[in-house]
Amino acid sequence: MGIHSDDQKAKMKEMQDNLQADTHPLKRYRHIGERGGRRLDGYKKAGGDADYTMDVQLPGMLFMRFLDAPYPHAKIVRMDTRRAEQLPGVRFILRYDNPELPEKASMGKLPGLYGDQPPLPGIAHFEGEPVGAAVAADTESIAEEALSLIEVEWEQRPFNLDVIRAREEDAPLSYPEMYPAGNYWNNGLFNELVQGDVKKGFAASDRVIEFEFFRRGHTWIGPERPCGVFRWNGDCPELWVKQQRPHLVKKNLSTWYGGVPMNKIQLHCLYQGASFGGWVQVSWNMGPLYCAGFVARKTGRPVKYVFTRREDFYGESMDNGRYRYKVGFKKDGTILAVEGVSTIVNQQWPMFNVMNHFRENTKIPHLYGRSESVWVNKGPAVPTRCEQLPTTLSMTMVFSRVAAECGLDPVEVALKNDGYEGHDMVRLEEEKRQRGFPATDSLKECVDRGRAAFGWDDRWHPPGTRRLSNGRMHGVAFTWTNEWDDSLGTGEIAIRIERNDGTASILAMGCDNGVDAENTYCRIAADELGMRLQDVHYNPQTDPGFFRMSPDSSTNASVNGWAVRHAARILKQQILQAAVSPTAQTQRGEYRPAFEDCTPEDLDIEESVIFRKSDPSVRKSLADFVMEAGQSGPISSTENAGFRWAFTEPFFAFGYHVQLGSYNPENPRPHLTRQAHFLEVEVDSETGEIFITKAVNVNDVGKAMNPMSCEGQQYGGTIMGLSRGKFEEMIYDSVTGVMLNGNLLDYKIATIKDVEAPIGTILVESGMGYGPYGSVGIGEDIGTVMTGILGPAVHNAIGVWIDDHPITPDKVLKALGKA
Amino acid sequence: MTGKGTAGFTCPYCGKRFDTFEELKQDILTSHRGSPLPAPEGQIRLIVNGQEHVENVEPSWTLYHLIHDRLGMTGSKQFCDRGACGSCTVIMDGLPVLSCMVLAIECDGRTIETVEGIARDNHPLIESYVEHHAMQCGYCTPGFVVTSKALLDRNPDPTEEEIRDALSGNLCRCGTYPQHIIAVREAAGRLPGHKDSGGV
């Protein structure tokens, strides 16, 4: 490799954990940012050819099903599996007390939160938890029948379902094995955020208000249920997993069964029927995979497990609980102090502080945030399209309250308080300049465009003041925050130029969740390499490494996008260097360069053709340049025929990227780009029904590399967010602790009939992201931010706050004094 | 089908009942001589995507299980497992049905069309879904395509409202709904004979 690719490697290293504007953007974009184009995985997905883990079937495969706890907190005292074992077709029953099962195994990486846990517990901490026994049988129905033949004697224990009750002194212990001293994580304090002195802020305020609200637990509903297939090839495990972070599976597995070297593990991650977050890393899901591997080894047959839809229902979002606020502000809407306390259940993931987005986005000088995690006997709470649900919900509720209290337009209140870490916009603009960014006022631009598209100025009105001719009350709401620029992760990606036709293969650990990441990678590689888009293909790798913190989902643009770009730039320099160097050097002699008498700088590549910049007629396609894959090599065969035809070096380069982003107490990079959302509703004050009539999203994504994919996240996130705000809640019977609506008939999610309103999607491209070409990610944030916006919209319609989300018709009627 | 019921013995060809086995035998020899052997219990014949399949099915098997697990046509997906999501939809004798809610044994003599058949026939829906990115994770997508195909078969020029009605039983967690309306409308315009398709 010549000096030039080394230069590019040095530049790659300079860009690690980027804190500034992209100093080396492309001069010209061809495919990056191009609108339209077929979806690259579209034919497979629409035509039924895309394979998911649920579709995997192997010869001789056994099906595994789990015993589900009938009680919310109970210990198995005695279990009789003899009748089940005698059922024809049952091949193995793994019991929780099998002496070969370890007491605990690695199920994640954060000890205490979701670290080492029993792979098959004998104690249930929520109703429906797979515990006690795993049955492997020839068919799923035999496994199911066998489960019904297992006799269990349970020792029922007292339980908690309610977050407030669970934090009281005399509450029973929800999880005594992990938390013997009480139902709090870390004595109640999950994390704390202090900025300034809220007391001073309240004292200087014209008004101080206090309020609280509840958000009830909801779940992700990945369409493909949790599943996995495990097979042993000798001492090498081969597995297929539905997991958003396959590298963690491999890491955990390497410690199981007495230890398996990483290089013996073959892991396949096929298309993923969406998972929306971090549930994959908890023992609840990892344990079954452990059991499948254990039984596969015992039986010598591949084992597949698939959770039932109900089993998948127990996972919770990270916002289920109570939120309390005290807010001090001036009459003009300038907020001086916010104190927020969130008390949320079962956090199995490092949770964002409830005041985080206030710190990141506003000039509010005094903030105090306290996030508490309380254990109740429900399923684990993990990121469900984002762990930032509580803090964005808080932004929506606090800003809407202040605007309503002051009788001000919420858009104006947002603009008035925009800033970062207590500093105003002047300071933020200075930050932008120092880091090489354009000093665009992102929120102003988002608001201006959204306001015009929505018709905000005609539609906004004081709360409870507009009744429509159809008899319904009319309401609107606005919310805002930053774009998620806090990407954390690593990414490793390689690109290879294929022999014979000179096409490029992007090699990376795959895990497609549907955000069209491959399209983005291909666009970056095509533009950077000077290739046609159709000549670049993403070949997701099942195993060989190329680890990525979050393949094809979170941090795509901001981490993996960088890695593709680094690899493409190194590769391009390799190609140009090779183009002016001897085509090959062997003991027979030296072979003439493809481009003679010039340097790499004299050449470029466009449309997959290398050419001399000063005379484009001197050109060679990449295919001709890389030449054929030889048997003994074209060198010898062509020499026999009387002429020399050389064999170029193989072209392969890898890039990587490491990023901490703003996940750092000192936060070395302020959030620069903003998003703004507008919603219109009509409320039937007789029935309490809410009709969504218009939504507009404006997202400053810095640079939209793949606009249709960005828009997909805008309307898709809006639909998921509003569905959560309007319908979604897991309901438990308070006497038995049993979930009552763990299926898709009783737990409603939005259908196509629920989104008849137009959903506006506007992309702002300020170039102010820390990702490649100034980009920012968009996949997680809209679904998260839109979850809370229905509350203020309904308030604007009926003039009464409903402090219990989701906002359902019965609550509307109650608020109106009609129920 | 065969065997001793409460009224004696049942003829496997015509269902007639006899008190003794001898009577049954005599009747078969006189009335059904030369007829092909009756199908064994649990055997069904059905046409899937134009091809005949003869399968021995267990009484508890769903049509989804038969198609997905036995015939290996994995385009039909199982999102909910109880008739709530539409992702397992196939077309049976021209009508969309939820294959997780139909017993395979009831499908004797039926004609089934799955997403694989629709794609193989190059139905304009496929290209239109690809162009309009009417999918994200793609897990629900085949169910939408099959339901839309059934709609276009009976109504080649549906309105937006008619598309919404037809697809109201198909769930998509990724929230791709707006694109389906666009994709189905456009596919309708490309159907042979449609005023916009340029065909006859």
Ligand code: FES
């Ligand atoms: S799987 Fe058949 S309707 Fe959901």
Ligand code: FES
């Ligand atoms: S595309 Fe993911 S569920 Fe519809």
